[in-house]
Amino acid sequence: MPHTPSPQTFRPAGPLRGSIAVPGDKSISHRSLILGAMAVGETRVSGLLEGEDVLATAAALRAMGADITREDDGTWHVHGVGVGGLLQPASAIDCGNSGTSARLLMGLVASHGITVSFTGDASLSKRPMGRVIDPLSLMGASFTASPGANGTQCFPLMLEGAHPAVPITYRLPMPSAQVKSAVLLAGLNTPGITTVIEPVPTRDHSERMLRGFGAQLDITEEDGARIIRLTGQPELQPQDLTVPGDPSSAAFFIVAATLVEGSDLTIRNVGMNPTRAGLVGVLRAMGADIEELEPREVGGEPVADLRVRHAALKGIEVDPAVVPSMVDEFPVLFVAAALAEGTTLTRGLDELRVKESDRLATMAAALEAVGARVEESEDGLTIHGTGGEPLRGTANARIKTHLDHRIAMSMAVAGLASRDGVEVDDVSPIATSFPRFESMLSAVTPRPA
Ligand SMILES: O=C(O)C1=C[C@@H](OP(=O)(O)O)[C@@H](O)[C@H](O)C1
Numbered sequence: 001m002p003h004t005p006s007p008q009t010f011r012p013a014g015p016l017r018g019s020i021a022v023p024g025d026k027s028i029s030h031r032s033l034i035l036g037a038m039a040v041g042e043t044r045v046s047g048l049l050e051g052e053d054v055l056a057t058a059a060a061l062r063a064m065g066a067d068i069t070r071e072d073d074g075t076w077h078v079h080g081v082g083v084g085g086l087l088q089p090a091s092a093i094d095c096g097n098s099g100t101s102a103r104l105l106m107g108l109v110a111s112h113g114i115t116v117s118f119t120g121d122a123s124l125s126k127r128p129m130g131r132v133i134d135p136l137s138l139m140g141a142s143f144t145a146s147p148g149a150n151g152t153q154c155f156p157l158m159l160e161g162a163h164p165a166v167p168i169t170y171r172l173p174m175p176s177a178q179v180k181s182a183v184l185l186a187g188l189n190t191p192g193i194t195t196v197i198e199p200v201p202t203r204d205h206s207e208r209m210l211r212g213f214g215a216q217l218d219i220t221e222e223d224g225a226r227i228i229r230l231t232g233q234p235e236l237q238p239q240d241l242t243v244p245g246d247p248s249s250a251a252f253f254i255v256a257a258t259l260v261e262g263s264d265l266t267i268r269n270v271g272m273n274p275t276r277a278g279l280v281g282v283l284r285a286m287g288a289d290i291e292e293l294e295p296r297e298v299g300g301e302p303v304a305d306l307r308v309r310h311a312a313l314k315g316i317e318v319d320p321a322v323v324p325s326m327v328d329e330f331p332v333l334f335v336a337a338a339l340a341e342g343t344t345l346t347r348g349l350d351e352l353r354v355k356e357s358d359r360l361a362t363m364a365a366a367l368e369a370v371g372a373r374v375e376e377s378e379d380g381l382t383i384h385g386t387g388g389e390p391l392r393g394t395a396n397a398r399i400k401t402h403l404d405h406r407i408a409m410s411m412a413v414a415g416l417a418s419r420d421g422v423e424v425d426d427v428s429p430i431a432t433s434f435p436r437f438e439s440m441l442s443a444v445t446p447r448p449a
């Protein structure tokens with residue numbers, strides 16, 4: 001079906017005030033459905049993110065035999081097929097815009113004796129799949145992929161799973177939780193021990209949840225690398241799960257409240273897993289006022305309420321070591337940097353070029369279009385901030401979002417801190433990760449009379 005864009009203008013607004021709870025964590029939501037589908041019996045999930053990406057994972061798992069339903073009270077029930085129990089789907093699995101669905105499901109399927117076609121939207125079809133094809137091929141799966149730009153292997157593709165698959169030891173060539181998780185999920189139905197070596201730690205939700213479902217997972221550290229060993233073919237036990245709020249969704253409100261004068265906003269139930277919470281530390285180093293209230297644990301993950309008050313920001317040099325813990329938050333950090341006093345320098349962001357869009361090029365163009373001063377390098381942006389002066393906004397131009405939800409939401413935040421407002425070309429991709437973003441933003445930002 002051809003995609004019909006929905007343009008939208010985000011205008012300057014008054015202070016953000018009150019209290020909100022952002023929707024469930026996208027990464028944890030995908031994993032709770034996937035591991036629920038691999039358990040025998042009923043897993044119950046509350047707080048699941050009902051965004052298009054997660055719904056694509058649910059539809060895929062249903063097509064392969066899991067029974068997944070939603071109760072009127074918002075609780076999801078997953079009746080799993082057990083490790084090794086996936087069935088051949090009747091038609092292609094459509095992952096939509098979701099890299100996480102694509103790569104995690106490819107891993108899951110790779111050690112089942114089934115053949116599956118995978119498809120996705122125009123954005124997903126440009127993203128590199130060789131990074132999961134390589135290790136999954138070593139495990140015995142075979143692939144017929146579509147050729148992408150510069151010799152990459154892309155969607156649509158056909159995956160013929162291996163049964164039995166071969167356990168491997170795989171050292172991640174790039175910091176990617178999706179690749180790590182794909183290999184571990186393939187390892188579930190593989191006899192013996194599958195090992196992933198992670199030189200740079202990435203989000204660890206898969207590891208936490210695999211243990212929670214009863215898999216045997218040994219994690220050690222050697223020379224700064226994490227070594228994760230999964231014993232194959234466990235019987236996973238169904239769980240009652242609560243998904244914490246998504247720090248990547250909270251990020252837009254954290255930055256918006258920091259930038260708009262007079263703001264005092266509390267964001268409840270935000271996941272604070274150290275492998276995800278890098279943005280809070282970087283914003284604090286820039287001068288942000290973010291208070292952590294009632295730190296606690298929800299569903300095996302650290303969580304807190306965040307009280308964010310307006311503060312003037314200063315540009316900094318962002319340590320490349322924090323990149324994996326805030327990889328999806330850079331687009332909105334760039335907006336914060338554009339309004340800070342002085343220069344913000346970012347490096348080590350090569351992975352941003354292979355997300356829903358090339359987020360370095362897309363954000364450099366978007367910020368320039370609203371009057372910011374930006375220099376793009378191979379692996380980062382250097383941004384010379386206005387020192388708090390509002391950005392000009394889009395005059396007669398529309399920001400190109402390239403089917404990228406994070407660009408649309410980041411530029412919506414830029415609109416709040418602009419003089420003339422910011423018009424983005426398409427807000428529909430926001431529904432992939434944060435369907436209620438616009439209504440929540442309106443609820444906490446009364447328009448100036
Ligand atoms: O594992 C996950 O749930 C995710 C991992 C990250 O991708 P990479 O593994 O490609 O870095 C992140 O950008 C994505 O939004 C979600």
Ligand SMILES: C=C(OP(=O)(O)O)C(=O)O
Pocket residue numbers: 053097098099100101328355356406433
């Ligand atoms: C990169 C993202 O997601 P995915 O890889 O699942 O498409 C994101 O949500 O920013």
